[in-house]
Amino acid sequence: MTDRNRLIYLPLGGAGEIGVNAYVYGYGPVDQERLIVVDLGVGFPDMDGQPGVDLILPDIRWLAERRDRIDAIFITHAHEDHVGAVGHLWGQLRAPIHCRAFTAIHARRKMEEAGHSAEHVHVAPVWPARVEVGPFNVQFAPVSHSIPEASALVIDTPAGRVVHSGDFKIDRAPMVGEPFDEELWRQIGQDGVLAYICDSTNIFQRHPGRSESQLPDPIGALIADAKGMVVATTFASNLARLKTLADAGVANGRSICLMGRAMKRMVTAGEEAGVLMGFPRTLTPEEAQDVPRENLMLIVTGSQGERRAASAALSRGSYLGHELSEGDMFLFSSKTIPGNEVSVGRIKNALAEKGVDVIDDSHGFYHVSGHANRPDLEAMHDLVRPRILIPNHGEYRHLREHAQLALAKGMEGIIAPNGAMVELSGNSPRIVEYIDVAKIYLDGATLVGALDGVIRDRMKLALNGLVAVAVIVDEDDVLLEDSWVALRGLPELSGKGDDLADMIEEELASAMTRFDAKTVNDDDRLEEAVRRVVRNLCLVEIGKKPEVTVLIQRLMAA
Amino acid sequence: MTDRNRLIYLPLGGAGEIGVNAYVYGYGPVDQERLIVVDLGVGFPDMDGQPGVDLILPDIRWLAERRDRIDAIFITHAHEDHVGAVGHLWGQLRAPIHCRAFTAIHARRKMEEAGHSAEHVHVAPVWPARVEVGPFNVQFAPVSHSIPEASALVIDTPAGRVVHSGDFKIDRAPMVGEPFDEELWRQIGQDGVLAYICDSTNIFQRHPGRSESQLPDPIGALIADAKGMVVATTFASNLARLKTLADAGVANGRSICLMGRAMKRMVTAGEEAGVLMGFPRTLTPEEAQDVPRENLMLIVTGSQGERRAASAALSRGSYLGHELSEGDMFLFSSKTIPGNEVSVGRIKNALAEKGVDVIDDSHGFYHVSGHANRPDLEAMHDLVRPRILIPNHGEYRHLREHAQLALAKGMEGIIAPNGAMVELSGNSPRIVEYIDVAKIYLDGATLVGALDGVIRDRMKLALNGLVAVAVIVDEDDVLLEDSWVALRGLPELSGKGDDLADMIEEELASAMTRFDAKTVNDDDRLEEAVRRVVRNLCLVEIGKKPEVTVLIQRLMAA
Secondary structure, three states: OOOOEEEEEEEEEOEEEOOOOEEEEEEEEOOOOEEEEEOOOOEOOOOOOOOOOOEEEEOOHHHHOOHHHEEEEEOOOOOHHHHOOHHHHHHHHOOOEEEOHHHHHHHHHHHHHOOOOHHHEEEOOEOOOOEEEOOEEEEEEEOEOOOOOOEEEEEEEOOEEEEEOOOOEOOOOOOOOOOOOHHHHHHHHHOOEEEEEEEOOEOOOOOOOOOHHHOHHHHHHHHHHOOOOEEEEOOOOOHHHHHHHHHHHHHOOOEEEEEOHHHHHHHHHHHHOOOOOOOOOEEOHHHHOOOOHHHEEEEEOOOOOOOOOHHHHHHHOOEOOEOOOOOOEEEEOOOOOOOOHHHHHHHHHHHHHOOOEEEOHHHOOOOOOOOOEHHHHHHHHHHHOEEEEEEEOEEHHHHHHHHHHHHHOOOEEOOOOOOEEEEOOOOOOEEEEEOOOOEEEEEOOEEEEOOOOHHHHHHHHHHHOEEEEEEEEOOOOOEEEEEEEEEEOOOOEOOOOOEHHHHHHHHHHHHHOOOOHHHHOOHHHHHHHHHHHHHHHHHHHHOOOOEEEEEEEEOOOO | OOOOEEEEEEEEEOEEEOOOOEEEEEEEEOOOOEEEEEOOOOEOOOOOOOOOOOEEEEOOHHHHOOHHHEEEEEOOOOOHHHHOOHHHHHHHHOOOEEEOHHHHHHHHHHHHHOOOOHHHEEEOOEOOOOEEEOOEEEEEEEOEOOOOOOEEEEEEEOOEEEEEOOOOEOOOOOOOOOOOOHHHHHHHHHOOEEEEEEEOOEOOOOOOOOOHHHOHHHHHHHHHHOOOOEEEEOOOOOHHHHHHHHHHHHHOOOEEEEEOHHHHHHHHHHHHOOOOOOOOOEEOHHHHOOOOHHHEEEEEOOOOOOOOOHHHHHHHOOEOOEOOOOOOEEEEOOOOOOOOHHHHHHHHHHHHHOOOEEEOHHHOOOOOOOOOEHHHHHHHHHHHOEEEEEEEOEEHHHHHHHHHHHHHOOOEEOOOOOOEEEEOOOOOOEEEEEOOOOEEEEEOOEEEEOOOOHHHHHHHHHHHOEEEEEEEEOOOOOEEEEEEEEEEOOOOEOOOOOEHHHHHHHHHHHHHOOOOHHHHOOHHHHHHHHHHHHHHHHHHHHOOOOEEEEEEEEOOOO
């Protein structure tokens, strides 16, 4: 029984959250399955959850421990939440990476930045060509999304065909890249699909999705009416949108200037991969300074309110020689990702203070989503016709809603959040094992586990402030009554107006005379005793119990 | 010239932000104006901007310095962003408070909690009765909003009539409280209005607002279809909504149980003030345990995802003897305030994990806003017919949009953000002075200025982590080469796996032998030298420059 072959699916990131995508498929005898990895993405930290952290990475310990069983890593597309962790994590996996040409440009850069050879990244041919690795036969089936060369993976195994949807929408005229190909999908479905692992981002959007091709007209009309400078922001990777924006600018007699490193990098990559054709000539920010503002259009990074991006810089003041003023227009050709509302709002307000007219997508004219809405998801279900549907790329509520839809439509729907290993090859899909998955944080140059306590400690410092206390135990094991106190993130004065650090030192001087030898001779006891004195005093004097760090210095006889 | 009388308007909070409302009107000779205060509200801190802070209060230093000129404080309604700071700040102002009966219940409680007498709160009669204070003649004109007895203030002065809109919407059937009275507003406008200071919250909402009376049918239909327990959440102060929810529950054979302190307090206050009639009988959580789940409806606090409220508690597990499970329904009869998306999403996901069906307002059936949308604002402009319109209760972009609308309609529109003192009595309104206004944070039991650096320091700790170092300079002014190091919010091990605290102690031992006497004998220099060593080492070893606190202990000869 244990050496029968089975087909498994294991999400390590991206199922139960939007971002940090990392999925595993395996085929073979139990615990000896050959493995492939699909996507290695990152997530972006915030002050609320991961202060000071640079990036959120998926927890791949399970994979790293089974490194010798990994045949390949496949990347579906070049968004950071799918490719961003490749450089940071490849060293633990060391398997060949397969992806399409545009994605490969980004994957290779990330490998090189992390000190790995770019040669581990292989450009995969598109459907119907196959990449054969171990027991897996993988085809990159083009889908429309908000970045060029996004792909679903059609994974044929001895146990049947699995389709991994990748991020997708149904767009028959995506402006840049391959349009949705209904016939191709019908064909994929006709051969019989065991399981469809499917994007759930927009499951709650009940209207059919809109096409990128619906944008040029309203955006053109908007720019035609603009009197001053026009600035537009969107995701740098959305090359179709960049082209729509730039073309609309040119059609209205404006020169185009791209601002933000990611913006230029993406356009260059698009041209290099041959997916972006006919992008208008652009000026450097310096050249653009000579262009009258009514003839200029800036296309800039920072649509999510990122503090260091061009949008934020322009909202604060002059940036690369350009400054916005009364009568200019700023277009958010983008949706604000939940959690970013406050930072985006900050930029809008700062622009309003400059007299800039801010146009956003609140009326739905200037942006379309890159993910399939509910009716489009249903259309895909009907083409792919899987026996099993497993929702991914969604928070838990998205997964649940999508699984319920699948059940209602007669498929076997199952909710598999991160860490839930599903056996697909049995009579019906079931979760056969739960793997512990936390998150890993890239923090400066080190990797910190989400459960290591480091980040939790930072949050405690931020919420409570800190009192650092140094006490000295002399050569004769006598605790000196003097202590030294420093405050961080706390008011200098108590509610009554006294110096708080002085008060703590006085209180300690008096309390420490009462500490017994057992306390003085034991670091843990002494630390706890000092902490209690400090916290109790602070509660009385400032109404807060701060964090307390005690440095105990035991002097040695010379 | 300097002793001519003038009429001024000065927002101290709420203009350039949504929340923390505090406005001043003054009449009299320049710098001798008699003053009234309208609203003293609070704002709610978040980890991103004010970690550890309990409440955000308006900066009333300007007012406190002119305390003898304040004739009265008026509170328009009982929402926390209008009345919440009354207890915390009254001690600095000490003027009588006027508000309507329902608001007075809340204002009195806040006064008592802060140790002030509730007798300073006076119940004001409604229009056409007047409260005469100094040169001001003030009438409370009822408006519809999402709380009972919300009022605009009609302020007659020797320089003319000013109307302070308060928070309002146009609702001709608000279910609880006074319906919108068009005739009353026509009358207010007919007497001639100099200036209208007007709510701008929903200026970007282009469709006419909807009435509270549109909700009972869809909410009733939803509950009729529910199979398991029904839980609904909304703002506790929205008594109309609480009644609609409770009535719909009762009509469908369910017993009602209120959970959350604010919920019970609001219903009691509504009954006490005589504004809430016929609220169904409620069960205590304990009594409700005996009711079969299909016959029970909980109405609970925490619609904004507050971690300690009933909604969050129920999403996590059992709360007051009740636990949600598969087939139950949870209705958010509320809008998520920008910035709260992530916390609300966390609750929705936790509920989905329990198998609960979550219904929110994404389709607009189960919630209506308490603020006037653009067409309703225009309707009010046309009734009040002011010469000057000054937008308030909005972020800068709302104020700008509303002022532009006013200009387009032939009014004199002016943007006056917090601190901008506007003279209303001249030929045309103009900003005559800018007052420095920051924010004040209630932090435990002390008040901390937003610019004091305390909160900034907390954020630095959270972003960078902290190294605390204790060094000893002995009786002979010799720096001991031993130092003691403690880490907070930093990984214990370097990227290479060495103990970081040990490495820092070793590096300091070696570096400190090279410090010259000038450095050792000067606290600032010594601290800076130690800090530099620590930060440089950490940058190399963990890729981060932490905060460093240095405790220098200079031992005295005995």
